């Protein structure tokens with residue numbers, strides 16, 4: 001049984017490591033633990049890592065690192081973490097996740113520094129959001145220590161596969177799903193937690209985004225699960241994404257569920273725009289995912305002297321602002337997107353609103369600053385970029 005403030009790690013059933021959780025010293029001790037684990041991994045995992053070949057063009061989220069980490073929740077307690085070679089898992093067809101979508105996930109990145117170190121960006125924020133999502137979806141929380149140890153271990157095991165080009169990274173995917181094999185509609189009593197990693201290039205191809213204005217479907221409604229990172233929100237966005245693609249767009253811009261007026265966010269990233277040199281972003285509500293990149297961009301922009309305003313932005317204000325030239329930039333921000341400028345917004349009837357092409361856009365300055373911190377070229381606020389070496 002794992003008390004909330006400690007975790008054990010099993011190395012393919014071979015050795016255990018137990019650690020007490022203390023906030024201040026957790027990073028270096030976690031790194032030591034990860035290093036110890038690295039020296040004692042099973043030969044199956046070792047072989048999988050040694051034989052793994054990284055192609056030149058890795059894409060995003062398609063190439064999967066040859067290792068995975070898992071733990072199981074049963075009888076009200078988490079098992080120890082296990083490192084396994086990446087492969088299929090066996091789950092009964094009655095597992096509740098297949099029927100009632102009790103599932104949550106996270107996405108974070110490890111970057112390669114100029115010195116060849118692996119750098120994680122604010123991983124404890126993902127651990128916190130994972131537990132927030134777990135609570136909302138009636139799932140057990142994972143001790144922060146367990147979540148972070150799993151992310152750091154997979155980072156170390158996959159370090160050789162982290163692409164070096166700026167904007168590339170190891171995309172890390174922790175997730176948890178209901179495994180109880182019964183069909184009754186009630187919270188599962190059993191869950192599986194897993195972490196995968198994917199050596200990845202840029203999420204978007206070079207150039208600005210085309211964004212589809214979704215005026216009929218909605219992503220999230222008040223009192224719903226829009227603030228949780230749960231698969232159903234993404235399933236709900238897929239039909240609109242096919243409409244977006246038909247209109248030459250890469251993302252959907254979601255409006256509020258009640259009046260279809262207030263801008264909320266995009267399907268996998270938050271929204272910001274620049275009006276009269278001020279950065280404006282929708283204030284967080286119970287229908288918007290609280291992005292770690294969003295929070296980081298707000299903090300960085302303020303330190304760079306920009307005024308940042310979190311408030312309601314209606315779609316009419318956006319369109320009028322783009323037409324009048326008051327809104328000079330708009331951009332997506334998220335772990336996958338980093339900061340990606342928007343080129344134009346497109347309506348279902350084909351009408352589009354194009355942003356001007358600027359010589360020195362603020363969004364790209366912010367992107368460089370953020371990436372410099374994430375990729376270890378510049379020092380950021382304490383604890384943002386964490387070496388896993």
Ligand SMILES: Cc1ncc(COP(=O)(O)O)c(C=O)c1O
Pocket residue numbers: 107265266267268269270289290291292293294333334335336
């Ligand atoms: C719906 C949604 N909004 C916003 C974000 C941006 O969040 P973050 O910056 O933490 O990646 C994401 C990505 O996780 C997302 O899926």
